Amino acid sequence: MSTHVICEGNIRVRVPLPDDSSDFTISSASVFYNPEMELNRDITVAAISGFIDRTGVEPASISYADVMSASGIRGIRIAGEVGLKCWLNDWNQDAYELIQENIKFNGLEESCTPSHQNANTLMHQEQFDIVDLDPFGSPAPFLDAAARSARRLLCITATDTAPLCGAHLKSGIRKYAAVPLNTEYHREMGARVLLGAAARALARRDKGMNVLLTHVTRHYVRVYLEIIKGVSHADSTMEKMGFISHCIHCGFREWESGLTPEQVFGLSGCPNCGKNLKLAGPLWLGRIQEPDFCGAVLKELETRKPGKCKEAMKIVVFCKDELNIPTFYDHHWLCKKNGVSPGPISDLISALKDAGFMASRTHFTGTGVKTDAGINNINDELTFVFNKDSLK
Numbered sequence: 001m002s003t004h005v006i007c008e009g010n011i012r013v014r015v016p017l018p019d020d021s022s023d024f025t026i027s028s029a030s031v032f033y034n035p036e037m038e039l040n041r042d043i044t045v046a047a048i049s050g051f052i053d054r055t056g057v058e059p060a061s062i063s064y065a066d067v068m069s070a071s072g073i074r075g076i077r078i079a080g081e082v083g084l085k086c087w088l089n090d091w092n093q094d095a096y097e098l099i100q101e102n103i104k105f106n107g108l109e110e111s112c113t114p115s116h117q118n119a120n121t122l123m124h125q126e127q128f129d130i131v132d133l134d135p136f137g138s139p140a141p142f143l144d145a146a147a148r149s150a151r152r153l154l155c156i157t158a159t160d161t162a163p164l165c166g167a168h169l170k171s172g173i174r175k176y177a178a179v180p181l182n183t184e185y186h187r188e189m190g191a192r193v194l195l196g197a198a199a200r201a202l203a204r205r206d207k208g209m210n211v212l213l214t215h216v217t218r219h220y221v222r223v224y225l226e227i228i229k230g231v232s233h234a235d236s237t238m239e240k241m242g243f244i245s246h247c248i249h250c251g252f253r254e255w256e257s258g259l260t261p262e263q264v265f266g267l268s269g270c271p272n273c274g275k276n277l278k279l280a281g282p283l284w285l286g287r288i289q290e291p292d293f294c295g296a297v298l299k300e301l302e303t304r305k306p307g308k309c310k311e312a313m314k315i316v317v318f319c320k321d322e323l324n325i326p327t328f329y330d331h332h333w334l335c336k337k338n339g340v341s342p343g344p345i346s347d348l349i350s351a352l353k354d355a356g357f358m359a360s361r362t363h364f365t366g367t368g369v370k371t372d373a374g375i376n377n378i379n380d381e382l383t384f385v386f387n388k389d390s391l392k
């Protein structure tokens, strides 16, 4: 395999060199390396560093495993930039050889251990303070072992957004045992379906979770879950599972905790317009961002200034400021529904706040509004604010 050297963060690694053939793709290389994920890795470095700070533990005594390492770039960054003891695993022989080469190349033999196993076998055999799951596609087949292995923090990337978000419904149901709905907030729904699956995997091991940071960026979902050991924490985590009921006709939605939908919602139609409601779940209804943690990640990004710093900060600022409410409304959908031409989204947010509601933007999409106002109040404010503008 021919390789070339790239720089990312503070480290340099060898990655597969695109050959001359026009059919070279990232996934056809014998070892996977995706330059687009630099942003994901920049946030990972900042998030893990922020997390270590709050534990107050010496970085060198914290273990981190990237159980699907490919070139090893993620773990090498964590060892080189945060100073953790890292385990870099991949079952692919070429990847394993490249991991070894990249560890040497960065002089990190003391802090990095290469490993060549099935990730599930490794996670069933060993425990790590931090486990990072970064598979091709769905992390579902690895959640059980990861929940067993991770002691303090579980980081998960999922690139199977179509099953998670409801675009490939049956596949999502098979993988996550949850029904998503392909609504305008399907990106958030996907994140919550993944979080629900992680919560259940952890609960089976008598562990609870505190979601520190969630972002859906480009084609993937990324979550950072602080693990809290103990049956009572596992129980309170499960209490944050529930369902969202949604009316595709008028946009009404509500959510309720619980795992038996008939008890949660009854079986009548939409209380707003009388049409049939659709149910999504079971999924995570708890908090998906911890503002203080997001603040710590922002500080780290500011200090470290990684390659994708600006983009990373923009995402995390939105994550920090978005309301703790499990759905959002699409501004364009609302305007179309109300027959008004969309004005600035900030005007709608201000109008909702002036009317005494909570309202914020969301990192999930530039046209999303999170609010505790009901659909009729939103419609009123929207019509008022944008009709008034069109009369000026």
Ligand SMILES: C[S@@+](CC[C@H](N)C(=O)[O-])C[C@H]1O[C@@H](n2cnc3c(N)ncnc32)[C@H](O)[C@@H]1O
Pocket (backbone or CB within 6 Å): 031, 032, 033, 034, 037, 041, 066, 067, 068, 069, 070, 071, 072, 073, 074, 089, 090, 091, 092, 095, 117, 118, 119, 120, 134, 135, 136
């Ligand atoms: C998306 S890549 C990882 C990228 C890497 N973490 C990064 O940041 O560049 C997924 C890797 O998982 C490896 N893999 C897939 N299934 C595995 C398994 N069951 N056990 C170990 N490695 C696995 C593949 O060989 C591939 O190298």
Ligand SMILES: [Zn+2]
Pocket (backbone or CB within 6 Å): 247, 248, 249, 250, 251, 252, 270, 271, 272, 273, 274, 275
């Ligand atoms: Zn309705």
